[in-house]
Amino acid sequence: MRCIATLILALTVSTVFADQTIDVADHGIRPGTDCTFAVNRLIESLADRDAVTLRFAAGQYDFYPENAVERHRAVSNHDNSLKRIAFPLFGHQNVTIDGGGSVFMFHGRISPFVLAQCTDITLKNFTIDWQRSFHDELPVIASNPDDGSFVVEVDPKRYPHTIKNGNLLSEKYDWQDRMGSNIVFDPKTNAPIFNTRDYSINFSAPYTASHAGENAVKISGRVRKSPPPVGSVLISYGTHPTSRLCPAIHLDQANQTRIQNVTIHAAGGMGVIAERCDDVELDGLVVTSNQERIVSTRADATHFIGCRGTIRLQNCLFEHMLDDGINVHGAYVKVVEYLGDRQFLCEISHFQQWGLVFSKPGDRIALLSRTTVLPFFETEVTKTRILNELRLLVTLAEVPDRMPEGPLSMENLTWYPDLVMKNNTIRENRARGALITTKGKVLLQDNAIASQMHGILIEGDNNKWYESGGVQNITITGNTFDNVGFEGGAVYPLLASPLLNETQHMGEGHFHRNIRFTDNTIRSFSGHLVRARSVTGLTISGNRLEFSKDYPAVTDFPAVDLEYCDDVTIRDNDAVGFDRTLVVQTSDDCSSVSVGPNSGLDRP
Amino acid sequence: MRCIATLILALTVSTVFADQTIDVADHGIRPGTDCTFAVNRLIESLADRDAVTLRFAAGQYDFYPENAVERHRAVSNHDNSLKRIAFPLFGHQNVTIDGGGSVFMFHGRISPFVLAQCTDITLKNFTIDWQRSFHDELPVIASNPDDGSFVVEVDPKRYPHTIKNGNLLSEKYDWQDRMGSNIVFDPKTNAPIFNTRDYSINFSAPYTASHAGENAVKISGRVRKSPPPVGSVLISYGTHPTSRLCPAIHLDQANQTRIQNVTIHAAGGMGVIAERCDDVELDGLVVTSNQERIVSTRADATHFIGCRGTIRLQNCLFEHMLDDGINVHGAYVKVVEYLGDRQFLCEISHFQQWGLVFSKPGDRIALLSRTTVLPFFETEVTKTRILNELRLLVTLAEVPDRMPEGPLSMENLTWYPDLVMKNNTIRENRARGALITTKGKVLLQDNAIASQMHGILIEGDNNKWYESGGVQNITITGNTFDNVGFEGGAVYPLLASPLLNETQHMGEGHFHRNIRFTDNTIRSFSGHLVRARSVTGLTISGNRLEFSKDYPAVTDFPAVDLEYCDDVTIRDNDAVGFDRTLVVQTSDDCSSVSVGPNSGLDRP
Structure with a gap:
């Protein structure tokens, strides 16, 4: 008797609690068709269920906007709009979407994943890509510094264009983009070219596009210093407010989210944008361009605003983005x-x-x-x-x-997260490696960063981006910084400073506190280490700086540059291969600064 | 005993059923302040009430977008968007808003009235205006046909502008408009200038704006035939998709709506747009420009799509719009x-x-x-x-x-309304007087129409605007048409014809039926009366045509032009003052056409 009762109980428990796996093919979701309608319906049917796994057999699944669910969505750091959505998870709980190694291929303006007011969702084992990218890649085949004109090659299949009234228009899925924001990449490094800003083009000013042979377009316009050099690739990536409509994954008040073994090749915005989320884990998230393109996402690989709990990133690779690797702030x-x-x-x-x-x-x-x-x-x-x-x-x-x-x-103050970043690589992207402004506990360990601008930026500003969060407790240790700052100028592996404008000024008390930058390895053409302003409690120790010849040397700025800092220790750092002693510079309003012993690095 | 009981019953009935009048001043709504927040709250508080009148003391009440209620709104024939709303009536019943002769002055992108899923709402006794119009009025002070350039005067207060990169930008409340759609008005007639299309400017093509003295801007660009002449006024009215965001009054699934003694001086779209509404009555609705401007609304004065019951317009005046007077269709x-x-x-x-x-x-x-x-x-x-x-x-x-x-x-088929239009005036506007495609019973009587394009257009198309509704029963009688069609060309007081494109063709059976055009008076520089195609049952009788010298004579087209029509009677019409016998022309596929007796009008 008792045995049977136990069995019945076990069966009941099994029915209620065990993970139920759904083979999506049973719902008409198969490679080679527009799956949007069927995926929309299947996900809707899970609204009141718990502990469900959707399993895709490996293949390419296509998603189009025409029949997709639509919601007006406000998405931080993007352009709010009525958005069509492929995987619309609204209020879902305990759902796993297992792509089984599939490619989810998107077409046009559609948001792949929206997780809103969800709990305990896992996304894993798939690749997000778009048939046609949101940006254009136009190899430069002629360049005339005398008149500022240049000629680009236009691939008629991947980047079809029309010239109308002298404007170059990029033909997208069902819209045309004017030339807008732009940057020049170096196809040899798959990264922005050194000093890329010199080659930027003001497409808001009048310019003329004209045919210059088969699949070639001549552009005569206002360049900042010089037209992009032959062999470089002009990346054009749209105009506000239509250039950031489609992030790949939007987490909105989603708690306990895991993204595992997911690759993002493109996005009309960021790879992952999370707002007011509690606990997000990214493990093996790869943001990179596909085989046919140099550039991956239109904006940051990952971005977190007003989150809490712990944001955990490990074993991730972020490269070729047109913006930062990660940004955490309020x-x-x-x-x-x-x-x-x-x-x-x-x-x-x-x-x-x-x-x-x-x-x-x-x-x-x-x-x-x-x-x-x-x-x-x-x-x-x-x-x-x-x-x-x-x-x-x-x-x-x-x-x-x-x-x-x-x-x-x-x-x-309630919505600042802890952050753990271990064993990640961020490289070959426009802009910064990591921006961190959170009052939570932060550990960055064993990461490799090779960004075009600052490696790690601990900023905070209340005048431009309005990103809050003077830090309290940050450890940056065991990381490597490889030629960080190849935009040129006063760019550092670590910059910690609030951004103030002319109407703002320092008050009494420091903005940031307790930053430890220890035991990192820096390969550098500039010898730059740390710049800090308005920080109390700063340790820079055990770091090794190695001279790199990969970019033209920058020698105008100190290695360590301190302004209005307090309680600073700079010791046991080792600079190797430089033709000079690197300089620690401190302003008069610094206090309690201890320098030394260091090797190849000292006060002037 | 019985008396007291009756009294109590009467009191109860009074409390429940009698109209309750609210003095809005008791809710902090007073002239001279931004009333938006208080009006939003007061209207929200009426959601569950019945039979309420909001009474405004006469004065100017201002409405700004910053604190306004916001909804994503789809509005037919407009640009869908997240809209801020001043008077947001959602699901309200039996509410009267009595402006007491006030001016409701709007600022920026805000929708004055939205009535959605409402029943029995009356709007009366107020004027809607915007502090700054959605269009610009730029008097032409120099014109050079040789190079196509011209100079406009820019009023720095009413139409402030910036020139940036050679582009003329109109400074609006909190945005800038590029030059876009445009038309030339004649300040002597307050209407589009004769043959205005000759002067249109293609602002999508490169053009250059430059300062040409104080408050003067020279424009060198691509004009269609000639730059606008000195003394005319260039009207520029924005670009899609930001030029039709703010209709004055939106009726959305609103039943039994009355608009009485309301004046609309401006709108970022139409005056009244109604969709899926049952019974709409407009009495004494005036759409006209204010004292400072030539132009009134950006688009149609009134527009009805997919309505039913009866649309009743009487004693209305629609003038100076940049589009049609009324359009009724599915x-x-x-x-x-x-x-x-x-x-x-x-x-x-x-x-x-x-x-x-x-x-x-x-x-x-x-x-x-x-x-x-x-x-x-x-x-x-x-x-x-x-x-x-x-x-x-x-x-x-x-x-x-x-x-x-x-x-x-x-x-x-369920949502086609009857239409009664009596004693209305439509004049001095761009485009048509009235577009009518509804299967309901239609009477147009004693109206005065003086539109730039066709006076009455009974069209229907399934290829451009997709406006449905082959008509069944229309009487147009006792109206006056004064110099209709001053856009020039084959423009008629009445055109009845479906619009087909090159992939479409006539089928078996006529598209429109039962149109009576009788006893109307037409003052005309062209002698045009009626053009009809694919109509069965057409009576043109008792009309009087008088020659007018107000515009250059147009003599290229027949007075009556029939193609694939059946069961037509043309009799007792009288053409006076023309230097020729006006022509009735019929195609070979017409049947049962009876012509005569008429005076001054005959088959060739």
Whole structure:
């Protein structure tokens, strides 16, 4: 009797709790067809189910926008719009999508994955690509510095174009793009060319495109210094507000998300954008171009705004993006007006954060001066009312006895994540390796970074991007930085400094604190190590700098450049192969700076 | 006892049923402030109430977008977007908004009135205007036909501009408009100049704007024939998809709506756009420019798509619009694919109808050939499933035994309204007076029409605008047409003809039927009366044509031009003052045409 009862119980438990695997082919989802409609329906049918795995047999599955589910979506750092969605997970729980090594091929303006208000979702074992990229790659086959003109080769299949009224128009899936943002890549390095900004073209100014032979177009326009050299590749990547419509994966208030063994070859925006998510794990996420292209995503490989819990990245490769490898931050929201009664009329500061869920009841927030960007009061949110994507009403538990003069902002203290990055590679991309502004605990260990701009940027600003989060506790150790900063100029493996504009100034107290940059290896044509401003608690130790001849030497800037820093230790660093002693420079308002012993690096 | 009971009953009834008037000032809504937030809240508070009047004391009330309620809105014949709304009536019943003679002044991109899923709403006694218009009015002060250049005066207050990279940019509330669609008006007539198309400028082609003295800008660009003459006014009105964002009044599935004694001076789109509405009454609606401007609305004064019941217009004045006075029609929706099981994958045909509510269960629809635009099967809709703004699944009660070859469309037969237009004036506008394609009963009586294009256009097309509705029963009587058609060419007081393209052809059977054009008075520089094609049942009688010298005579076209028409009577018409006998021309495929007796009008 008891045995049978146990068996029945076991069966029941099995039915309720065990992972149920669905072979998507049973739902008409097969390689070689437009799967959008069937995938939409299947995912919708899972809304009330738990512990389900969708399994794809290996193959190429195609997704088109025409029949796709559509929602108006605000996506931070992208262009908000009515978006068609291939995998629309809204409120789903405990779902695994296992691509089985498949390629998910997208066509036109469609968002591959949206995970909104989901919990415990795993995406794994597939590749995201687009049949036609959102950018264009145009090899330069002639270049005339005298008149600033140049000729590009236009592949009629991969980058079909039309010339109309002297404008070069890129033919996309069902729209045309004007020439817009642009950058020049070097096909030998698959990275931006050294000093690429010299070759940028102002396509907002009048220019003329004309046929210059079969599949060749001559462009006469306003170049910054010189037309791009022969052998380079001009990358054109669209104009606002239609150039960031389609991130590959959008995590919106999604908790406990895992992305494993996923490759992203392209996106009309970022690879992964996460906002107000609790715990995100990326393991084996690869963002790279496909065999036919130099460039991968239109924007950052990964980006996290207002998240919490732990963001964990390991064994990832991010390369060939047109923007940063990773960016982790919060948002400074403007106080438009204190309405009394503990109620504030607030405004999302940056237009690409419109629609951000800034706060909910129970969140701790800081009130801060918009002039010094330093907080002066902490309390709890009791109510948030959204007026529209721009504005909201925030009611606080308490307010200061006297509201200070001058412009104010808020930041949400509850939604700053810890970050663990181990064994990742970020390289050959435009812009930075990693931007980190979070008050959580941060560990970057055993990563390889070779970005065009700063390797690691710990910034925070309340005037341009409005990315909040003076750091509290960061360890950067055991990483290698390989020729970081080949945009040229004062570019560093590590820059830690808030970005202030002319109406802002340092206040009393430092913006960032507790940054340890230790035991890293830096191969460098510039000898740059660390630049820091408004940091208290900074250790730079055990790092090895090796001279590199891979780019023209940059010798105008100190190796370590400190301004308004406190409690700094610089010791046991070793600079090798440079023709000079690298310089540690400190401003007069620095305090408690200890330098030495170091090798090849010293105060002047 | 009985008396008291009656009294109590009366009091109760009074409380429940009597109209409750709210003085908006009691809710902080006062002239001279941004009323948007308070009006939003007050209207929201009425959601569950019935029989309420909001009363405004006379004054100017201002509305700004920053704090306004926001919804993604699909608006037919406009540009869909996230819209800020001043008066957001969603699901309201039995509400009257009485402006008390006030001016409601709008600023920037905000939609004044949205009535969605409402019943029994009255809007009355107010004026809608915008502080800054959506178009620009630029007086031409120099004109050089030799090189195609011209100089415009730019009022720095009303039409502030910036010149950037040779482009003239119009500074709006919080955005810049490029030069785009344009037309030339004559300030002496407050209407488009004769043959205005000759002066149109292709701002998509390269052009150069340069300063030409204080508040003067020289434009060198591609004009169609000649630059606009000195003394005319160039009207520039934006580019797609940002030029039709803000209609003044949007009725969306709103039943029993009355608009009385309302004036509309401007709109970033149409004055009134109504879709899937049952019974709309416009009495004393005035669409006209304000004292400072020549032009009123960016698009049609009024427009009705897929409505039913009765549309009643009386005592209205529509003038100075940049598009038609009124347009009443349904929509042809494409059948993309028959999926079997009585289910059709359908697609909204025109991008400015995306999001249209085409059908709901219970609606009768016709299936029709997209080639002949003639219906072949009628049945009922049993289910509609929206995939996105473009596509929907429609399930029908029955399907033909054999689905015909060739492309198919559907039209919704349930949602065609009757139309009564009496005692209205439409004049001095770009485009047509009235477009009418509805299967309902139509009476146009005692109206005065003086439009630039056709006076009354009974069209229907399934290839360009996809406006459905071959007419069944139209009476046009007692109206005056004053110099209609001053765009020049083959323009008529009445044109009745489906618009076919080169892939379409006439089928068996006529598209329109039963049109009576009787006892109208026509003052005309061309002697044009009626052009008709594919009409059965056409009476043209008792009309008086008087020669007008107000525009250059047009003598190239017949007065009455008939093609593939049947059952036509042309009698008792009187043409006076022309230097020739006006011609009735009929094609060989006409049948049963009776001409005469007429005076000054005959077959050749």
